[in-house]
Amino acid sequence: MTFEEEDPRPQLNVRLDEELMEQLDTLSDSTGVTKTEVVRAAVKERLPERMSEDHSVPSDENLRETYLWLLENSRPDGTIEAALAKNELAQFHGKSEELVKKTRLRPLQRRGWTSVRNATIKVHEETGRPQRGESE
Numbered sequence: 001m002t003f004e005e006e007d008p009r010p011q012l013n014v015r016l017d018e019e020l021m022e023q024l025d026t027l028s029d030s031t032g033v034t035k036t037e038v039v040r041a042a043v044k045e046r047l048p049e050r051m052s053e054d055h056s057v058p059s060d061e062n063l064r065e066t067y068l069w070l071l072e073n074s075r076p077d078g079t080i081e082a083a084l085a086k087n088e089l090a091q092f093h094g095k096s097e098e099l100v101k102k103t104r105l106r107p108l109q110r111r112g113w114t115s116v117r118n119a120t121i122k123v124h125e126e127t128g129r130p131q132r133g134e135s136e
Contacts, residue, residue: 066104078123
């Protein structure tokens with residue numbers, strides 16, 4: 001007689017709308033990934049956005065890392081010279097400045113986490129981030 005050791009991790013039970021459950025079943029069946037793993041991956045992706053009560057952060061790990069670096073290294077007014085940021089981030093990530101600009105800085109700007117004016121990057125926190133169509 002063998003006994004399986006109980007998983008010591010905390011467990012969460014949820015109720016889903018029928019339509020959402022059908023979508024989860026379909027995704028699980030089509031990918032071969034268990035429903036538990038699908039839900040776990042979704043939570044891991046979305047939860048970091050809500051890490052702080054003061055502001056959210058990008059859900060993408062690479063963008064989040066760059067955004068947090070910019071927050072830590074910007075002046076009290078949330079600004080940092082673009083050339084300095086690009087150079088320092090290239091060293092921090094071990095990438096070329098052009099790659100950092102293309103894969104980290106531009107996506108943050110397109111998604112509203114930063115803006116660039118007069119060769120200066122402005123880092124926006126959730127409460128101060130301009131919405132689409134608004135100016136600073």
